[in-house]
Each structure stands twice: as structure tokens, then as C-alpha cells.
Amino acid sequence: MNSTTRGFTGRPRAARPGLPPGQYDAGDDWPVLSAEVTPDLAPADWTFRIGGLVAQARTWDWEQAHALPASAYSGDIHCVTGWSKFGVRFGGVSLDAFLDAAGPLPSATHAVAYAHTGYTTNLPLADLTGGRAWIVWEYGGQPLAPEHGGPARLLVPHLYFWKSAKWIAGLELLDHDEPGFWERNGYHARGNPWQEQRYSGD
């Protein structure tokens, strides 16, 4: 159903070509929506592991991850709760650099990303490769704040932002899709904002 709401005009229709359907521009705001306590995680205690269906499971600490070629993302991010944020800049390393070192097996089709808090989210492997995903530790040239996932988070900006797991601890590569935390709570398995895949069934 989508009948007109009496007397509702809404905000001015500023043309925003980069705004997916049903989203609004959050402007300077960057809302925090994590469901758990922000962990007290120092860079020295941070590690990132790729395991599962790979030629060789690998673990990087802070120094080792920073030794990989630097890569930045400049663009937009979209949260399933409705806000989008334009022109953000994250710095870190392309996930391709980590995956190339671990060597995904041909049978690997999906991944579960998991955080140092135990948060999980699932993604098709194809959404994590080809220069579309990063491990990031800088935002706007500054260290990523703890409440936004610092010291380091996953960044998959072409999907709704719950896929970009904060406090990233690892990726487990699988030969099937396995729902993560929000996905088991009714959210969509893939979460493409341009197709408005918010909830399971969308």
C-alpha cells in the first residue's frame, strides 16, 4: 500500500542523484547505532584474520596490516535506518590485499564477517572483492573513533552499513550463505540500498 498521506508535503525535493530510494541526507550527522557496548580495544590488541575456505589462513596485527598498500574510499555510505552520508573519506587497506594473501578456494562463495565483540554479518564473497571493500582505520584523515568501529572496521560502502562490521576481527569464508546478527533478526541477506533490500522479503 502506498496511498497519499493527507497534508504531507515533505522536505524540499533537492535533486540528489546519489541518494538511494527511501533514504535522506544526514548532512554532518553520523549516527551511531551499534547494539552492544563499545569495546575498549587498543590498536595493539587488534588483529584481523581470514580463515575458512582459503589456501592458507592468515592473521594480521596492527603493524602487519599497516604494512600493506594503503587504499582510500571517498564516496557515500547508506544506513538501513534511513540516513545516507555524502562525501566521506576512509583510509585503510583494500580487502583484496588481505584476500590475495590468504587465497580463497574456488569453493568459497560467501563470508561471515565477525567483530571483536562477536557481532557477525554475512556477505557474498563477490561483494568483498574487486576494489569494493576495505579494512579502514582512518576517517577524514583522523583515527577512526571507537564508537564508529575503531581501531578498525570493515567498509563495504555499496551495501547498507550494518554490513560494514565495526571492530572487525575476521572473515570466515564459506561455501554457503550463513545469516549474521541482524540477518537473523529479520534483516535482508544482502542489503543493497539501490534495491531497498532492508528486511528479509524486500
Add this chain to the structure above:
Amino acid sequence: MTETATHTQGGFTPPVRFAVPGRIAVSEQVATRWQTATITGIRRETARAATFRLAVPGWAGHLPGQHLQLRLTAADGYVAQRHYSIASAPDDSGHIELTLVHVEGGEVSGWFHTVARVGDRVAVRGPLSGFFAWPGDRPALLIGAGSGVVPLMAMVRHHRARGLSVPLRLLVSARSPGELIYAREFSPETTRVFTRSAPAGVPVGRLAAAHLAPLLAERPPGGWETYVCGSNAFAEHASRLLVAAGQPVDRIRIERFG
């Protein structure tokens, strides 16, 4: 930090168990269908907050703490969608209530506060999400600030309506008594924290460890499940106080209003 991921029969399990596993199974078929909701009543709560009672004949029911998605549609097809916590208890015969604060410049809350009247129709779908739900099974310590009290009030109302004996405690923080939503409905044992101005004899100040200590000291059987709701700044502050006071992180559920 050395970590070993494991595979169990239930699938991949990360090395750290997630702090806040979902409490309930979510009905996907019902939750994702848009339904017509008709405003049947409007109640003022504070100068900036009002409660809107909605008739939703096909409402599948919800648990206290869950939210819904609401949609307004303009004549030219423009759509605005927001997520709102449900204020009412379940068992409300096809009705739900939302308490909305009038956000300055907010296109949806602005419509509710300046245009909406009884008989108007909006679209809703839900209930959504399960991690902040409280089915009434475990002792619960509820801590909310501002409009963050809304989902917690659904829990309090559920507790009353069902006559539950499981311990339930509420701590609310507001800038002033006039801005305290549901002020008349709280029982005497509700802990009230006022950050800008307070009634005579009540200290003004931010939520502190001393407010939480007597509540945590009750130590109900099985321990408290704590539910924290409010702005991110409040949620960060309150959750840090809880952790410092010894509350396990896997018994702290946080709903942050963005």
C-alpha cells in the same frame, strides 16, 4: 589476541560470543508487509512530545522493546520513512501507540505534531528487530533518557498489564521535570535523574554510578538483563557506568536513537 574460529553443527561461530543475541524469532512474512494505520487518538505528553494511538487491524502483535517502520507519502509520490519504538504493551486489540518528539525541521515528526488529526492514515510495517525485546521472562533493569524511555515504557506497561512478578526497575533521565515523558505514570520507586533543572530537594546532575549502585545491588535471581536507550552520548555514558559497576557486557542491550 589469538583467536580460533570454530564450526559447529549450527554453523560458523566466531571466537567471541556476541554480547546481545536476539531474544525472539522474527516473523518475516508479517513484518515486511506495509499496512494501513489510522490515527484514533492524540495525547500530549510534554511540550514537545505527544502520543499517537493507531488502529492497525492486521497487527500481528509485538514484544515490548520492538520498533516499526512508518511511511508518509506526499501527493507527488515522495516518501519519508522513519523507525519508531512502540510505546504500548502488546495485547492492545489491534492498536499500537507511538510517542513522538517534535524534532525541529523534522518532516515526519513535524507532520505528526502540526498536521495529523484523528482519522488520518499512515503506513506501518513491523514489528521489527528482536534484540531489544523483553518478553517478560528475566529480571530487567531499564535505563532511558529523553525519548529513549519510549520502548522501556512498553516493558513497564507489559509488566503491569500481565501482573508479572519478575523484578523490573526503571531509571529515567530528562533535562527537567517538564520534559519527562510519562511522568504521571511512573511508580514511586522509579529513579529519576534531572540534568538541567529538578524539583525542590532533588539534585541536578548527570546519571552517575551512585544512581545505579542501589539498583545493581538488588541482584535478582539470574542477574539483571539491562536495557539502555537514548542518544548515543547517553548510551555510551550509561553503558560505561554499567560495565565499571560489574554488569557483564553480554547482559547489556543498547538501542541508540540516531
